[in-house]
Amino acid sequence: MREAGAAEYVVRFSFWARFQHAAVILLFGALLVTGMPQKWPYLEASRWVIDSLGGIFAVRWLHRAAGIALSALFTAHLVGAITGVVTRRSPPSMLLSRKDFQDAVDNLRYYIGWAETPPRFGRFDYRQKFEYWGLIFGAVIMALTGFILYFPIFFSRMLPAELIPAAKVMHTNEALLAFLIVLIWHMAGAHLTPESFPMDTSIFTGKIRKEKLRREHPLEYEERFGGQ
Amino acid sequence: MTRRSGATTGGIAVAAALAVGLLAGGAWAQQSPESVAQCLGCHDDPQLSLTLKDGSVMSLHVNPQEFARSVHGSQLVCTDCHAQYDQNHPSGATFPTKRAYVIAAYETCKKCHFDTYTRTLESVHYELVKGGLDSAPVCTNCHGAHNIQNPHEKRAMVSRSCATCHQAVYERYARSVHGKALVEEGNQDVPACADCHTHHQIEQPGTKRFRLGSPEICIRCHGDERRMAKYSISTAVAQTYLSDFHGVTASLTRAAASPASQRVVVTCVDCHGAHDMASPRLKGHAAMKATVAATCAKCHEGASPDFPAAWLSHYEPSLRHAPLVYLVGLFYKIFIPFVVIGLVLHLLLHLYRVSAGR
Numbered sequence: 001m002r003e004a005g006a007a008e009y010v011v012r013f014s015f016w017a018r019f020q021h022a023a024v025i026l027l028f029g030a031l032l033v034t035g036m037p038q039k040w041p042y043l044e045a046s047r048w049v050i051d052s053l054g055g056i057f058a059v060r061w062l063h064r065a066a067g068i069a070l071s072a073l074f075t076a077h078l079v080g081a082i083t084g085v086v087t088r089r090s091p092p093s094m095l096l097s098r099k100d101f102q103d104a105v106d107n108l109r110y111y112i113g114w115a116e117t118p119p120r121f122g123r124f125d126y127r128q129k130f131e132y133w134g135l136i137f138g139a140v141i142m143a144l145t146g147f148i149l150y151f152p153i154f155f156s157r158m159l160p161a162e163l164i165p166a167a168k169v170m171h172t173n174e175a176l177l178a179f180l181i182v183l184i185w186h187m188a189g190a191h192l193t194p195e196s197f198p199m200d201t202s203i204f205t206g207k208i209r210k211e212k213l214r215r216e217h218p219l220e221y222e223e224r225f226g227g228q
Numbered sequence: 229m230t231r232r233s234g235a236t237t238g239g240i241a242v243a244a245a246l247a248v249g250l251l252a253g254g255a256w257a258q259q260s261p262e263s264v265a266q267c268l269g270c271h272d273d274p275q276l277s278l279t280l281k282d283g284s285v286m287s288l289h290v291n292p293q294e295f296a297r298s299v300h301g302s303q304l305v306c307t308d309c310h311a312q313y314d315q316n317h318p319s320g321a322t323f324p325t326k327r328a329y330v331i332a333a334y335e336t337c338k339k340c341h342f343d344t345y346t347r348t349l350e351s352v353h354y355e356l357v358k359g360g361l362d363s364a365p366v367c368t369n370c371h372g373a374h375n376i377q378n379p380h381e382k383r384a385m386v387s388r389s390c391a392t393c394h395q396a397v398y399e400r401y402a403r404s405v406h407g408k409a410l411v412e413e414g415n416q417d418v419p420a421c422a423d424c425h426t427h428h429q430i431e432q433p434g435t436k437r438f439r440l441g442s443p444e445i446c447i448r449c450h451g452d453e454r455r456m457a458k459y460s461i462s463t464a465v466a467q468t469y470l471s472d473f474h475g476v477t478a479s480l481t482r483a484a485a486s487p488a489s490q491r492v493v494v495t496c497v498d499c500h501g502a503h504d505m506a507s508p509r510l511k512g513h514a515a516m517k518a519t520v521a522a523t524c525a526k527c528h529e530g531a532s533p534d535f536p537a538a539w540l541s542h543y544e545p546s547l548r549h550a551p552l553v554y555l556v557g558l559f560y561k562i563f564i565p566f567v568v569i570g571l572v573l574h575l576l577l578h579l580y581r582v583s584a585g586r
Contacts, residue, residue, distance in 0.1 A: 041476045055489050056480040111577035113584070127574075152538060153531045161537035165545070166553045168473075173560035177567060185571045193575075194582045 009207040010224070020077055021203045027070040032179060034063040039172050064150055071143045093123040096133065100126040122219040131185055138178045145171035266315065267306040268292055281324040295374045309336045327362045334366040341367075347428040355432075363393065379427075390421040400503040405510070407503075417455055436490045439497075440482035443469060446496045468542045469496065498523045516541075 013021075037046035037059060053059050084090035103126045106119040124132070145167040148155045152164045191199040195216065202208040214221040268290065270276060276288040295301050307313065310333075323329040338345035348354050348367070356364030370389040371379065391398035401407040401421070409415035424445045425431070431438050443466075449455055451466035469475040474493040481490045499520050500506070508516045521536045528535065543549035545557060 038476070041480060042470075047480075050480060055484065056477060057489070057491070108574075108577065111581040113581075153528050153535065156535045156538060157530075157532045161532070161534045162550055162552050164538035165540055165550060166556050169545075169553055169556045169560075173557070173564065177560065177564050180564065180568050181571065184568065184575065188575055189571075189578075193578065 008210045010210050010213060011206055012202050012208040012213065013206045015206070016080065018203060018206050020073065023073050024070070027066050027073065028178075028182070030066040031063060031070065031175075034059045034066065035175055036179075038063065039175070064146075067143070067146045067150075070139070071146075074139045074143065091123070094129060094132055096129055100129055104130075120218045121216065122223075123217055125217070127185075127189060131181070134181060135178075138174055138181075141170060141174045142178070145174070263307055264305050280326060280329075284326060286326045286329065290374050298372075298374060298376045299378045300376055308339075309333075311336070330366060330368060331357070334368050337367045344428050351428060351430040352432040353430055365393065394421075397503050404501065404504050405507045406505060417449070417458065419449065436487050436492060437482060437484075439492065439495060440478040440490060442495050442497055443475065443478055444482075462542070464544055465542045468540065468544065472539070492527075494523060494527070498526075 033049065034053065037043075037049045038056075040046050041050070041056075050056055050059050053062065081090075081094070085092045099122075103119040103121065106115060107126070109115040110118045148164060148167040149171060156164060190196065195212075202212075210221075210225075214225075271288055271290045272292055274287075274289045278286045278288055280286055290306075323332065335345070345367075353364050353366075357366060369392070398421075402411050406418040409418045410420055425433065433439075447466040447470075450461065451463050453463050456463050470479060474495070477491065477493045478495055484490050497505075499516075500508070511519075517536065520539065520541070521533065524531055524536050524539070540550050540553065545551075545554035547554055
């Protein structure tokens with residue numbers, strides 16, 4: 001409210017994007033709640049969660065159901081994103097380019113004081129892109145290993161059986177990594193960061209303050225509203 | 229423990245020898261309370277017997293030497309247990325059968341052994357006694373009456389007392405790696421019947437609950453570092469099973485209130501045997517592998533012959549055993565801290581820049 005137009009909002013995310021984000025929160029949360037007690041089944045807290053949810057069989061069932069749902073969402077996302085880019089209805093704004101790596105270096109230089117200004121970001125900055133691609137690769141690993149663990153007999157008919165315990169180690173570790181990334185990088189980096197504290201609401205409302213867009217995504221701003 | 233019980237056995241032997249010597253010298257009456265001598269006046273007769281209502285003959289003979297050698301010999305007198313019999317107690321067929329007498333009389337044990345007695349009330353044997361099964365054991369069937377020995381001393385005796393009824397199971401046990409060590413070498417580290425099934429609160433072993441809880445029994449010894457070190461057996465067998473999918477299922481559902489929320493999953497006994505457990509080392513790699521494969525196939529229909537390799541045979545993953553599993557684990561051991569430290573540093577640098585002012 002400091003200057004005129006500060007409270008002016010512009011649309012940044014479509015309903016489909018916001019729906020996906022909300023669904024990921026729900027399903028990722030459900031997978032964490034039902035998955036972590038299985039990773040550490042002998043902890044008192046795990047026992048409490050398992051008993052509250054109706055026992056280990058219910059927990060495993062919920063975990064698989066949430067896994068299937070998230071895999072479906074993930075597939076829908078990929079189909080939507082690829083057709084969007086191919087039909088040129090949406091710009092390939094999530095694709096990594098040379099600029100992103102250059103931005104990362106420049107931004108770190110800015111952080112430690114070797115550069116006067118931060119790099120100018122487009123629709124998604126390198127932190128968001130790295131997190132996105134981490135999520136994509138993580139989802140592929142989680143879904144693949146998850147289905148191997150779901151149908152071990154079927155997979156052992158085509159692949160060496162040692163893959164099953166290997167898939168378990170991979171699933172449980174990748175899950176831990178994903179949890180830590182979401183906790184540290186996403187929660188602290190996207191919401192608790194001084195620029196957005198206490199949270200960035202744009203992915204929920206679909207709108208962003210025009211001023212915030214200009215500051216954080218200047219290239220996108222210029223593309224949409226002209227220079228300056 | 230072995231030393232002390234040896235000393236006690238010695239003590240009993242001396243006492244028995246003394247008692248026999250005194251008895252031979254006709255001095256029994258001076259050494260034991262009068263009441264005992266009074267009872268023995270009639271009951272030291274091998275011919276003394278009684279015809280019960282069902283026509284069977286029940287011997288009423290008490291062998292004084294045998295009683296003196298028993299664990300109660302130096303502590304109790306006849307009427308401590310047979311309180312209802314005074315000098316002029318009735319004679320004649322007051323009980324229909326010998327079993328009826330045993331049932332009426334055995335509860336006398338609880339006067340001293342009350343806690344043990346109450347534990348038996350929760351046992352599968354008591355259920356059978358209550359149901360009227362004549363072959364179901366009460367105290368005296370396992371421990372004897374006038375010849376009771378200290379049950380902690382001779383574990384082979386425990387096996388034999390169970391064997392009276394469970395002959396086939398005992399024979400299988402006696403040939404097992406545990407049974408052989410106990411019966412042939414007197415090894416005190418191996419379990420006898422009661423070490424797994426408990427002494428008095430014996431649970432029905434056919435239930436899902438017992439089966440799912442059985443790994444706990446094995447782990448009591450096989451998770452004991454000191455005991456296993458003596459035989460170069462790895463205690464990782466416990467941890468590797470418990471952290472496996474089946475081990476988690478068994479552990480988390482064994483205490484479930486209803487059998488409906490329990491499912492049969494593989495436990496130690498399915499591969500290693502329940503009474504006829506063999507040493508995997510002696511059995512050999514190939515034979516053990518075949519056993520595991522057969523066990524998997526019981527539930528996992530249509531599994532490939534290679535499927536048992538999904539179970540790492542109690543090995544912790546290493547470059548030698550399950551290198552793929554080991555390498556995946558190693559990768560994340562390095563990768564997770566690498567990523568987390570990187571992200572935290574990035575966040576801290578950001579905060580540093582913000583707080584330092586632009």
